[in-house]
Amino acid sequence: MHDTLRALITSAPIYESLRQLDDEEHYTIHQTLIFISSQATQPHLDSWSMDTVPHGFAHTLWIPLEDMDYLAGVPGVIPWPVGKLLTEAELGLATADFSFRARHDRHYEALTKKLLAEGAEMYTSFMRRGDFLAWASTTPHFSFPSNPFPRRRLSLQILIRPTRYEWGTFVDQPGPPEPAERMSDRFDFIVR
Numbered sequence: 005m006h007d008t009l010r011a012l013i014t015s016a017p018i019y020e021s022l023r024q025l026d027d028e029e030h031y032t033i034h035q036t037l038i039f040i041s042s043q044a045t046q047p048h049l050d051s052w053s054m055d056t057v058p059h060g061f062a063h064t065l066w067i068p069l070e071d072m073d074y075l076a077g078v079p080g081v082i083p084w085p086v087g088k089l090l091t092e093a094e095l096g097l098a099t100a101d102f103s104f105r106a107r108h109d110r111h112y113e114a115l116t117k118k119l120l121a122e123g124a125e126m127y128t129s130f131m132r133r134g135d136f137l138a139w140a141s142t143t144p145h146f147s148f149p150s151n152p153f154p155r156r157r158l159s160l161q162i163l164i165r166p167t168r169y170e171w172g173t174f175v176d177q178p179g180p181p182e183p184a185e186r187m188s189d190r191f192d193f194i195v196r
Contacts, residue, residue, distance in 0.1 A: 014191045028166035032184055032192040035163040041154035042077020043147050047116045051141040052108050056169035057178040060087035062141035065162040072131040076157045077150030080126045084143040
């Protein structure tokens, strides 16, 4: 299973699609998550946990491992300019005297309020095994609840960045260095 997932994540179609997005030569994979069911998440940014320096040039890939319909709890993505960061200050949030977790949660609440107040557009797709969605680390996105909840929704989420960018997070720019293992002339994996 390990080798099969690694081959999927580093496949030529994924590499070529990433290159169409940003014309980069090499990518570092930071995290791979397997989801068994929909998480029904509120609007959020993956930038909080993994981003580039400067913000916004990392990617999230979402890959269904089985066909998905509208009842499966598929992701919704709000169109967003690459590299645009909606900061705490722009949302009217103070950062002093709040823990990282409190800042994270307050940002999500304020982001959701702003997107709803502005009537933000959202895109989703019916997905078939072998498809994938990609969005930037600063792109607001969420997961619909499945029906019934929880319903099986076997999928992968991969957090990846062009290797030439330093690693960072929403708060820490740049982040601490992390050792990476070179897998090919196209991909590295973070080793933890």
